[in-house]
Amino acid sequence: MNRLRGQSGLTYVIWSVLTVELLLSVATGRWPVAFVSLATLALTMTPIFLAPRLNIRLPRSIVAAIVVFIFATLFLGEVMDFYIRLWWWDIALHGMSALGLGLAGFLLVFILFEGDRYAAPAWAIGLLAFCFAVTIGVIWEVFEFAMDQTFGLNMQKSGLVDTMGDLIVDIIGAGVAGLTGALYLRGKALGSVSALVEEFVDLNRRFFRRFKG
Template sequence: MRLLAPLWVALVLAALWAAWEGWWPLAAMSTLAAILSMAPILLASRYNIALPLPFLVATVVFIIASLIFGEVFDIYYRIWWWDMALHASSAVALGMIGFLFIYMLFEGDRFAAPPVAIAFLSFTFALSIGALWEIFEYAMDQSFGTNMQKSANDTMIDLITDAIGAAVGALAGFAYLKGRSAGLLGRLIRDFITLNRHLYAKGRSRDDK
């Protein structure tokens, strides 16, 4: 929380300054970024979920990189791979989040459902969020005259990138269930489950090994 506080203060100050100067896109995106970056903490507190610090930092950085640098300062146009990198990283994260949520529904009992089934559901969860985001971009373009979609080709590239990233995140969860190393992604999954043992009660014995 203390590490993220300066970022939130900076976003609020940016929104106020932009509103004062009449730079409404920056004011709107800064406000939205502040709200979205605080949302995970508020939701986690509401449902008694502990979030690892790397997750919180990555969330804030991603939101700023996407909404402010990408949309307001047109980095999407200046750096060709910016959009692909953001879609890929968010899809990987969503694949892992999908896995953690679905695994949570089984209370950490890896015998309740096959690892392949949990990984597949994680993949579809992440890809569904990616598809909903593309619908959101279309709605924004049609309603407010923005250019979030860029082009039909860009939309397809985004969906393909989302599918690849979602598969990586889901496979990290699959590797965890199979007791294999998944590198950094595997450690992040293990850290989350360790911090939230009460949500994965049936898997405690496995995590303690």
């Protein structure tokens, strides 16, 4: 349990909410809510236990972002019916996921170049990050289609319109992430984004032997 220590206050608040909801749901026999609460709690803790196995150290800010996203997707979306109550909820989450995946793609490419800002043109690395995020978005839409066709679910909601809307949002989010990565390589001040990248680099120096802050 030592790995769960040292996280952000927001992360602990969400874990507390999920734990309380889990206990209340079990006590009142609301088993579907209990299952979703337990699954959400487990998934939000997964990156913390998975990262050491991959020999990666995650900054608290990245862990907090992952926890918030999973909480918003599963618990708020499914248990609290935010997908129904707020028409823009699904759009916002797709944008967040695309932005996050784009930054993850940027860090992955940056690792491949060992942190060398000049190993490739900034626009090329930004484009690779963009492609990475969009590819994941497309794979997810294929997964939704497969689940609907195989199990009779309704993950695609309105079908083609929902799928295309999601992909458009994915492209916009991935584009913002790719542009952000390219600007960072050009030395543009990006506030919290630059701080997040440099914090990740500092925690994982062995992957960035050519990095010069």
